[in-house]
Amino acid sequence: MHPIHAPFPAGRLRRTRKSPALRDLCQENVLTAKDLIWPVFVREGTDVEEPVASMPGVSRLSVDRVVRAAEEAAGLDIPAICLFPYTELHLKTEGCEEAWNPDNLTNRAIRAIKAAVPDIAVMTDVALDPYNITGHDGFLRDGEILNDETLEALVRMALAQAEAGADIIGPSDMMDGRIGALRNALEGAGHRNVVLLSYAAKYASAFYGPFRDAVGAGSLLTGDKKTYQMNPGNSDEALRLVARDLAEGADMVMIKPGMPYLDICRRVKENFGVPTYAYQVSGEYAMIRGAADRGWINGEAAMIESLLAFKRAGCDGILTYFAPEVARLLGRAM
Template structure:
């Protein structure tokens, strides 16, 4: 688009900035509660609200309190929550068998939330790292992350989560071929309405550190994830990955992290016009909160500005730990 405008002074851009009413009328992008997905961390036990020190204001919640969080989200109009488990190290194995246990922490939490708050969409994480003794998103043999064997495990995990009532599956593993395998398995099992929000462009990023603390994966991780997560220097590759996942049956796609990769969000939306999301990851959250706690920035304004940036970049929604706080502000 090439805008047509008169020369100065017939055109004065400041006219439409001169008062609040005109600024609102001319605003191109708007953040609403409908744009929010709230990631929460869960753990075993009862009545537990355990602070995560690298993520100020975020806690691990036992299932009873996760249900209460889901009720809170629904009352605020937040359409979806996403579950991430802190798994007891005693059940972590090299084979990751706990990942598809119908009675694992995530699956019990899905059932509890759907029973108490049936109207809220429950999203889950599809990756093996919370259950892996090696801390990786895939099965490991001789230091190599196995692709095809991991896909088989992820399909088992996805089917159990769908059976437990998950509405949205979020494959975050970055294995090749996993979307097609999951979609085929879901269709065959009769889970035709379960949506897949694929972490299609997930970068090997330094911004995940606090999240790994939150799910207890930091100490277990051996090596790094660069053989399956994306190179931060690549952009064209992200479009190839998005196109592949869409062809394999993804309903929605995600870019992760968010703020350092807004250019990728914009390219994805422009190229495909599909429901596009970003994850404002733990490191992004921690930076804003840390600076705000030191008085270096206005945390509330920075939070809202950062989320509006996702909308401007073409995102249809954002996974953000700020979700309930933002929802309260937007609802007045």
């Protein structure tokens, strides 16, 4: 783009900022409830709402409460809800067998949501960390995360989720070849219309801490995830990963975390033109919420501004724990 401006005073760029009406007419990017995916944490029990200490305002919900959350989301025009399980310790093993149990928390929640709110899209997570006693996204042996052996488990996990009725499957494990393996398995099992939203550029980040608390994996994690998640210093590598995942059958791609990686969002959208999403992760949420709760920032304004930044960077949607609050706020503004 090569802007042409009349010289001052003929050209006064402040003219179009004079009033709310003029600012609205000239606004380039708009945030709506339909841009949001709401991540929720599922736990065992009935009528349970258990606050997550490191994420003020966020709770682990029993399946019946998750169904209510899905009903709330649908009423707010939020198009999708994403499920993350808090797995009881006795179900976490080195073999991660609970990950593909047809009756695990995630799969029960999928079925319950689709029975009650059939039109909302249900997204799931594919990675072994909620079920792994080591806290890792893949199988660990002698200090190494096993790539190819992990793929087999991820396929079984995804097929169980698809059978339960998941609309969108989100592989977050960052194993090589997992998109091709999942797409081939889904096609072979007749799940041709299940969408793969790949965590294509997922960085080894310090911003995931509260999430790991929420799913009960933080205290179990041995070592770190730097051998499979991306180096925060790399940008070109993200494009290579996105290109690979699209070639293997991903329908949509995600950048994670969000705000620290807006440059990646922009590069991905400009280079590939595919549906592009960002995850405003738990650490980002906790910083904004924590500062707002202490009166250090205007929480509502910061929340909207942070999400609008994703749209400006080229994202088609955002996973955010603020989703219902934002949707209500935007609804009042209409």
